[in-house]
Amino acid sequence: MDQTDLEIIRALRKNARISNKELAQQLGLAASTCLVRLRRLQREGVIRGFHADVDPLALGVHLQALASVRLNRHSRPAIESFLAHVLKKAEVVRVHHVSGSNDFLVQVCVASAHHLREFVLGAFTERAEVDHVETSLIYESWESWDLPVPIEPE
Numbered sequence: 001m002d003q004t005d006l007e008i009i010r011a012l013r014k015n016a017r018i019s020n021k022e023l024a025q026q027l028g029l030a031a032s033t034c035l036v037r038l039r040r041l042q043r044e045g046v047i048r049g050f051h052a053d054v055d056p057l058a059l060g061v062h063l064q065a066l067a068s069v070r071l072n073r074h075s076r077p078a079i080e081s082f083l084a085h086v087l088k089k090a091e092v093v094r095v096h097h098v099s100g101s102n103d104f105l106v107q108v109c110v111a112s113a114h115h116l117r118e119f120v121l122g123a124f125t126e127r128a129e130v131d132h133v134e135t136s137l138i139y140e141s142w143e144s145w146d147l148p149v150p151i152e153p154e
Contacts, residue, residue, distance in 0.1 A: 001046070004029070008037055009047065016050040061109040063116055064093075064138040068102040069124055072131035079103070082129050091119050102134070 007027050011018060018026075024034035041047045056064065071078045079097070086092055086106060094107040106124075110116045116135070124133045 005037060005041060005046075008034070008041065012047065012050075056109055060111050062112060063110050064141070065108050065110070065116055066136045066138060067104075067106040067108060067120060067124060068134040068136070069104040069106060069130060070102045070132040071104075071129050073129065074103060078129040082127065085127060086123060089119070089123050091115075091123070102132075107138075 004027065008023065011023055011026055020035050020038065021031050023029075023038075024031040027034065029037075038047070069082070071082060082104070083095065083097075086095060086104075089108075091108045091110055092106060093109050096105040097103065098105055108116070108119060110119055120133060120135055124130050
């Protein structure tokens with residue numbers, strides 16, 4: 001991966017709907033060269049997909065939360081069992097396996113406080129491998145659409 005590949009990725013993270021022609025012009029590349037690079041990045045798994053940014057409120061999601069989940073045993077079977085269960089839940093947006101006093105951070109989207117309570121009780125506290133759950137409401141979120149790694153100047 002070189003500087004041009006990183007610039008392609010940076011541009012796509014800002015606007016994944018940009019046409020190949022526009023992307024090539026923006027980066028000073030021939031359209032054919034840009035397309036070859038883009039397809040290679042996709043084939044190699046660097047670019048895993050393209051996603052729509054959807055307003056949660058428009059879908060009836062009025063509450064988001066992070067659930068910190070601690071398992072009673074940090075073993076492969078317990079981790080795999082928990083993940084298999086939680087990844088099937090429609091309310092789950094993102095799951096992070098983390099270090100520290102908790103094992104997972106699970107981001108959930110729900111319609112109401114009642115929905116959150118019922119979800120946490122059913123999805124987490126009733127699981128045999130779960131020892132502790134702490135839920136924090138998300139008031140607001142921000143994302144950086146820049147690359148998470150520094151790009152060295154040429």
